[in-house]
Amino acid sequence: MKKLAACLTLSLAALVPFGQESQAATHFTDVGTTHRAQAEIYYLVEGGIANGYTSSRFIPEKQVTRDQAAAMLGRTLGLNGEPRSTEFKDVGSNNSASGYIQQLVDKKIINGYPDGSFKPGNTLSRGEMAVLIGRAFNYNSGSVSVAASSLMKKGIAQGIADGTFGESLTIKRGDFAVFLARSINADFRTANTEKFDLSVYVDTKDGTNLNIRTGPGTSYQAIGSAPTGKIVSYAYSVGDWAYVTSNNVKGFVHSAYLQLDKPSDKPVVTPPTSPVPTPPGKKPLSDITVVIDAGHGGKDPGSPGRGYTEKNVTLNVAKKMEKYYDKVPMKAKMTRTTDQYISLDARGAYASKINGDIFVSIHTNAHTGSGNGTETYYYTSRARVNPNVSQSKALAKYVQNRQLEAWGLTDRGVKVGNLAVLRQNSVPAVLAELGFITNSKDMGVMGTEAGREKMAKGLFLATLDYYYYYEGRTDVLPLYSTVNATPSGKLH
Ligand SMILES: [Zn+2]
8 A cells, every 4th residue: 555645636636626626736647646657756746746737637548758758757856947048059049947857957867869959849768767866866876777777676667568667658648647756756666665764863053943845845744843952763865855764754854854863952053174374473283382280300209109109200291292282283391201301491492492382280289188179370470570461361261171171170270379380381281180189089080091082082171172262263173073072162
């Protein structure tokens, strides 16, 4: 039983009771309820794909011509049918199918003849029909026999009595309507073997429901709907329309409202992966150096706690952070790469000596009690020493944010600190206290390789956030893609 055809017959019967012709529905006197192509002809007419010869006659027994076939296929695919002059000497803009013919030629679905003609009034053969439909619907159609076999396998066309496809025979309008309707809507086929094997999300962008229609176009009636976020199963496309199933309803939705990814409540910023030009007045990203300062070292071990020593933890995270700059044009330099003592003044001086641009110092906190959490310092008073106050404050916000994102520890906030390494510095500088080396919860992440890797990545992303938001550099965007990340929210 052809479910959809039956449904359509019912709705037409309701609209056209006993020859009382309603304006809303077309009724052809030569396509009665017992006609072999009745359901398919009215289906194509409902979608504006096929027309009668007159308002009351379809003439289903007349041979279909090449220009009629082109117009029906063009309307099926939603092409622009505006009549126009074409590349064929025998198809001018006075042919009402000229727009569809040229568009189908451009899409390599239909061809003319070697002599530069199209022969629009010639009848279409079954072989030509198979190739045309095969190309229009992306079936296997490398040759007439391959195309014919595709249509037979899909239950769209059968062979003829002699066991062949009858490729040189012509086709009547009624039969062409049957083949076209079956190609469009698998429910018309002798067997619906289409697999709905791709799951896609509905996203109408404006919160409305997406209509599921009986055919590929808005003139087809809606038989169901699906809300944004709903997963529907997809089988194939007809032009810009997708044949899907949702809650046991099979039908067509416009593919602009389908996507592979789950729709998000928040606008998703997808960073480009290809380079973005350097903004005017800025130096190239390849000239930017991030100075990574592993706190303490050598004779200055920093604070011990729970079997760990601060100077080792900071160096471990710093080395991991440095690696993230290997894949991007921005550079990273470390104040120390070994267990080495460096004075606080020398660390700040190093940033200016190597023409560093921003400075991130890595430390761990300590407390004799239950102190725990993450905090970030910048220097503000007596700005003549380090004048980069607003830059340092902004960087501190992005660093604190990414630290919290990485470890999820207590937020102790962004703080002002008169710390030598920040004060005796000539570039925007912050000091990150990752967590408390003395606290068991904090060490639950800090004490693991995976935890320190997460933190290193977060600190790298914080430096990108700074350049993206504070400096307003869009050329930083592709750098996020190197770690499958996106910019944080704007914080300063
Ligand atoms: Zn420290």
